Amino acid sequence: MAACCRLRPMESEQTFARYLSAARPRAMAALTRYFRAVDISEDAFQEACVRAIKSWPSKGVPRDPTAWLILVGRNAGVDALRRRERDRTLLEEPAPAPLGDLEAAYAEEIDTSDFRDDVLRLLFMCCHPELSEQDQLALALKIVVGFSVAEIARAFLVKPKAMEQRITRAKRKAASVIAALETPSPAERATRLNAVLTMLYLLFNQGYSSAGGALHIRASFCDEAIRLTRLLLTLFPGQTEVMGLLALCLLHNARRSARQDAAGSLVPLDMQDRTLWDRSQIAEGQVLVEKALRHGRAGAFQVQAAIAAVHCAAASAPQTDWEEIERLYEALEALTPSPVITLNRLVAVSKTRGPAQALKGLQALGAVLDDYLYFHSTAAAFHGELGQWAEARDAYNKALSLGPSDAEISYIHLRLDELEK
Amino acid sequence: MLYSILIFGDDETFGQLSAAEQDAAMVKHTGLQKILSDASIMGPVAKLHNSSTAVTVRAQDGVALVTDGPFAETKEQLLGFYTMECASMEEAIEIAKQLPLGIATLEIRPVEWFHGGVLSPAANGE
Incomplete structure (x- = not known):
């Protein structure tokens, strides 16, 4: 155990909270594979977080916090199931394994290809076709991101009680996705990725289009969407549309602080103070678009990101390369014909x-x-x-x-x- | 001799720190940069973009094969580097200790050969 723990000197409670929320998508994916049920996994992860906050300040943050949380969560979940089952029948299962070497083994497992399908499955569950767009987002925010029902309710201007019921119903509808643990075929994986990317872009836009700053929680939607897209790109490094979506989100997000004036009103692109744009996010977005387009399999996210990149590359609005933008909109029309895209062209x-x-x-x-x-x-x-x-x-x-x-x-x-x- | 400090860590760690912790880390970086440049012993310094932007080029059947993602599929990636003129490894270690520890691991390697670079002012990365 000592070998895989180290005390990081700059730890604070706030940082612990960030470790926990950063670990959540991966940990929930692994726990859901293990328990095949979202509710048990949520409780198990919650318990693991409680134990982390008790133990990390004195023992140090484990070298791989995610692996630690998965192991502790697994043990906590098994304990809870045992307690629940005690009256009916005793579970014949080996005692929960001690931490230590196992943690290192688990850290390795997190990088395997099975695991990436677990993360994808958890996200895909949230975009079940029978769920409304808002319910999809609510479910993802609750299960994958870990927002509280109250926070989600506030973001969507719904009463907490009503949101609680909607999330419960949504979970029930989506449960079949979690119950079936088969490894998806390449075609099924592509379908899942597409659905998940669409949902993540919706999540980003929910945050991005809410001007006025009235809802602080909505602004964090953008960060969460970017974080989850980054995670997907780590797990699926060659997927060009994942690169495209990450690029698109970064290129929009880079302009976030220039989009509102002091009074909170929207500033159109051609009037924005370009010195307020985040150059680092723009550079990363531009590189990702270029990297994706090299593959010659342009998809809608890549082309939209390319359009955003052309806007970001212009030192001033009149210097925008409109001919390139017109060409890109033509390409986008060919990929996904829509009158709104024609309007933009x-x-x-x-x-x-x-x-x-x-x-x-x-x-x-x-x-x-x-x-x-x-x-x-x-x-x-x-x-x-x-x-x-x-x-x-x-x-x-x-x-x-x-x-x-x-x-x-x-x-x-x-x-x-x-x-x- | 020129020494390098190679900074290895998780792409996500810095973003997980609180604003105050991020500031504290940045103060150490800018502080060290000032010390090094004031003493005229600072060579090229770089912070790399997130490793998800990386592509890897290797040979396959005699042609260059480009794959997406960083070379090493590990959590700890090369995040950036310093180079500086030091009299000894000991001095390089003392300099490295002034950087934020705990959020990354620092590898110190003497530089065998280097070129200061030729860049137009527009390419300055700041």
């Missing part, structure tokens, strides 16, 4: 070939995007650039009628005021 077209050309393209979208606020504000901007004031005003007013957020309302009013001049 037309924004690039307005820069490369002028607003008149872009407006022509926009006409074809009117039928499908008539209820889409951004369609009308984009049309308004094009009309404005062409000096068609009446059309621009109409389009902005149409956008205002589609329930914009406070930040969007103030942005549109600003544009309308400009038209008056």
Whole structure:
């Protein structure tokens, strides 16, 4: 035991808490494989955390905290099951193994390929197709990230009691995924990864799109999404869409502090103070996109990340390489055709070939995007650039009628005021 | 002789520290950099990006094979390095002790050959 423990000199209670939450996805994955049930695993991990907080301050943080937590959690879970079963039948199981060498053996096991499927399975469970998007996120935040029900309820503006019930129901629905422990086929693994990546991007966006700073918990969604994507990339280092998603999240996250002004309103990309962008995250994101695209298997996350990378590479808004962005949106349209992507491509077209050309393209979208606020504000901007004031005003007013957020309302009013001049 | 301090650790450890602990660690780094540069014994110093950005190049059947991920599939990765002019290994060890210990492991290796580099000002990594 002594050999695998060492006292780190800068430990504090806060740091312990961070070790515990960093270990949680891996530990929960391993415990869930062992117990084949999420509830028992959650209790077991909780108990392991309690013991860690008691023992680490005096004995030192184990060299591999995750392996320690898995072992202690396993023993705690077995004890709990024994207590539960005592009245019915005595479990004939070997006594819980002592820590020590086992911990080192376990640390090795955590790096094996079985283990990466365990982590993937746990995340995949949370994106069960019968669950609503919000329930998927709630389940992932509860089980994988370890947020409390109260925190999740606050983030989604739901009463804790109601959130508790929703999570319980969601767990029950998703239980079949955990019960089946087969090693997924490569095709099934790819399906699982795709579903999980989509959920993680949703989690990131929930944090990213909540402007105004009213909900501190939501901001941490971005960090958690990045942390889980990093974990997936460690486990699946050659998966290009995992690289793409991590890059995309980092490139957006790098601009987080420039996206709001002092009053808390949204600052559009072309107005942002680029000195506030986090250069380190941008560099990492750019490298990851490049690394992913080398494989020649471009996916939607990689292309979106490439678009974000082009924006981040411009020293100022007018220096943006719009031709490259237009090409990338074309590629994205080919991969995942959608009128919203076409709309975004037309924004690039307005820069490369002028607003008149872009407006022509926009006409074809009117039928499908008539209820889409951004369609009308984009049309308004094009009309404005062409000096068609009446059309621009109409389009902005149409956008205002589609329930914009406070930040969007103030942005549109600003544009309308400009038209008056 | 030029010595290097190679810093090995878990990519995630630094991010798990509290803000105060991160600051304390950074103060040690910037403090040492100042001491080394004031004494004009500081060679190239680098912090590497997360190891998930790494690709590994090796030969396979006579051609370069590029794979994703760092060379060593271990938790402890090369995070960065210092180089500095020291009279002895003992002196290099004393310098290394001024860096934050406990969050990473420091390997001291004498440098056999080095080139200070030729970079345009734009390539300066700061």
